[in-house]
Amino acid sequence: MNGLLQQDVNQETFTLNLGPQHPATHGVLRVKLVMDGEYIVEAEPVLGYIHRMHEKMGENRTWAQFLPNCGRMDYLGALSYNHGYVAAVERAAGIEVPERAEYLRVITVELNRISSHLLWFGAFVLDLGGFTPLLYAFDDREQILDLLEAVTGSRLTYCYFRFGGVYNDVEDSFISGTRAFIKRLRERLPMYDALVTKNIILIKRLQDIGPISKDMVRRYGATGPVARGSGIPFDVRKHEPYSVYSEFDFDIPVYQEGDSMARYMVRMDEMVQSMRIIEQALDKLPDGPVMAKKPPKIVKPEKGDYYHAVEAARGSFGVRIVSDGTNQAYRLKLRSPTFSNLSLFGEACRGMLLPDALALMGSLDLVIPEIDR
Amino acid sequence: MLLEKIKEALSSLYEEIQAAPETPAAPEAEVKAAEEAAPEPQAAEGETVQEEVKDEEPSAPPGPKETDYKTKGYHLDVELEPGKVGAAVEILNRENFFLEAITGVDWIEAQQLEVVYDFNNFTELCRVVVRARLDRSNPEIPTISHIYQGANWHERETHDFFGIVFTGHPNLEPLLLPEDADFHPLLKDFKA
Numbered sequence: 001m002n003g004l005l006q007q008d009v010n011q012e013t014f015t016l017n018l019g020p021q022h023p024a025t026h027g028v029l030r031v032k033l034v035m036d037g038e039y040i041v042e043a044e045p046v047l048g049y050i051h052r053m054h055e056k057m058g059e060n061r062t063w064a065q066f067l068p069n070c071g072r073m074d075y076l077g078a079l080s081y082n083h084g085y086v087a088a089v090e091r092a093a094g095i096e097v098p099e100r101a102e103y104l105r106v107i108t109v110e111l112n113r114i115s116s117h118l119l120w121f122g123a124f125v126l127d128l129g130g131f132t133p134l135l136y137a138f139d140d141r142e143q144i145l146d147l148l149e150a151v152t153g154s155r156l157t158y159c160y161f162r163f164g165g166v167y168n169d170v171e172d173s174f175i176s177g178t179r180a181f182i183k184r185l186r187e188r189l190p191m192y193d194a195l196v197t198k199n200i201i202l203i204k205r206l207q208d209i210g211p212i213s214k215d216m217v218r219r220y221g222a223t224g225p226v227a228r229g230s231g232i233p234f235d236v237r238k239h240e241p242y243s244v245y246s247e248f249d250f251d252i253p254v255y256q257e258g259d260s261m262a263r264y265m266v267r268m269d270e271m272v273q274s275m276r277i278i279e280q281a282l283d284k285l286p287d288g289p290v291m292a293k294k295p296p297k298i299v300k301p302e303k304g305d306y307y308h309a310v311e312a313a314r315g316s317f318g319v320r321i322v323s324d325g326t327n328q329a330y331r332l333k334l335r336s337p338t339f340s341n342l343s344l345f346g347e348a349c350r351g352m353l354l355p356d357a358l359a360l361m362g363s364l365d366l367v368i369p370e371i372d373r
Numbered sequence: 374m375l376l377e378k379i380k381e382a383l384s385s386l387y388e389e390i391q392a393a394p395e396t397p398a399a400p401e402a403e404v405k406a407a408e409e410a411a412p413e414p415q416a417a418e419g420e421t422v423q424e425e426v427k428d429e430e431p432s433a434p435p436g437p438k439e440t441d442y443k444t445k446g447y448h449l450d451v452e453l454e455p456g457k458v459g460a461a462v463e464i465l466n467r468e469n470f471f472l473e474a475i476t477g478v479d480w481i482e483a484q485q486l487e488v489v490y491d492f493n494n495f496t497e498l499c500r501v502v503v504r505a506r507l508d509r510s511n512p513e514i515p516t517i518s519h520i521y522q523g524a525n526w527h528e529r530e531t532h533d534f535f536g537i538v539f540t541g542h543p544n545l546e547p548l549l550l551p552e553d554a555d556f557h558p559l560l561k562d563f564k565a
Contacts, residue, residue, distance in 0.1 A: 047549055055534070056558050056559060091445075094444070218495065220521075221472045221473055221523040232495050239495075304445070305502075306446050307447050309446075309473075309493075318474065320491065330478070331559075333474065335473055335491070344523070347522065373549070
């Protein structure tokens, strides 16, 4: 008893375990927290609960056999991962892609980006205690899943892109359906704005919470909406234009504040920009084949290493290929954006209240299978 | 612009190597070679050695190599000794580069492990790849996690997968593998 009473007040910290099964972590992420009352002294994310070693799988199957794996890392933005991987292999093997295929890639990837942001929007507000927006967001997202299911054959773990093009062409119903969806979402967004974005409770929960400085973004290599919410106008689609992105007129939403609200606003604005891209792509969609004329039956990139990055829903997704000239990768490195984005969490949440740290975590938009790979 | 600037800055690392140990070493090698081939006249022997050195140099000029971005996906390829990587990363840090990833490659035939650092820049597109080859039986390289805090996890991951030891790392515990993992699955001789 005496020992307890004599303890130094400043030493009264305790360890709190968050996860790996916790609704706010959206997957199997564990965070070890050292708490001083309600305040976080130290936080250490513990990863690896859903690690499947995709990089080893890349080494022991052919280039084409790895395609389905791409949809199983970032399962909310699977088409971006498809795109990054096929583009890297196409660069390595020198495969040309017909224009129509590139347009279809952009349209489907941007639809996927909207669906990913919609799910994040619903789940994020749910984390903060608002249940209703999730149901609205899922209703909208459902429309996209239907559209993409008709094209790709799957609702979530897409495997639509091939080396040299896409698996199949779209039907007219997809084009009219996409236009109808954009019209619908344009009408819904003002409602989200009035109901959620301008809601005083949301603003109080997000404004000035979890500030991330430009310097911290750079030191940790954070990308995507996390970087753009901290005033860094970095978007791979503009910075390093791949596919046919240079042909579209769109803006990169950037907010200077660096707080959770800024990251929230970036994603909300990005949905509008994605709709602009899709509309332009639909207007300009050229006729022609959706596969290269003679795609190699067996892909054998020349010896050497190659890199290709794309802007996934959560940031810069990079594929580094080392080829030894055979039909399998010698080494396949997958640079996932949330891995770097989450790595700054420990530093960013120091001294924060626990509920605020959960707001910060939600604003990072984590997808755990993508971090663990 | 940035590419030229960073190339020049990184070249200084190679100049030091060339200036310090190599120039004095060259005459020694000549002398040794001359001594070994004692009966021959010294002048002739010295010439042949010099010729050999000249032959080697153009095939592998040390220094950062500019690569074809369209086919490779990066601009500058910087292969360094493991001890020089820290200095190169300091230079990149001064020019406001950010770290995309760290990874390894197992070159089992050469009995070497390669560490690859991917850098990029937020303001101007300039991808720099820094790489170093380590002895496969004793893969050690100084950490860069004190320069780029984001390197902490990347180095832990590379240690998980390849067993590469980043000396000076504050916490080189398994990150993605189980906490008691004593295997390195991306080594080419790994058997499950």
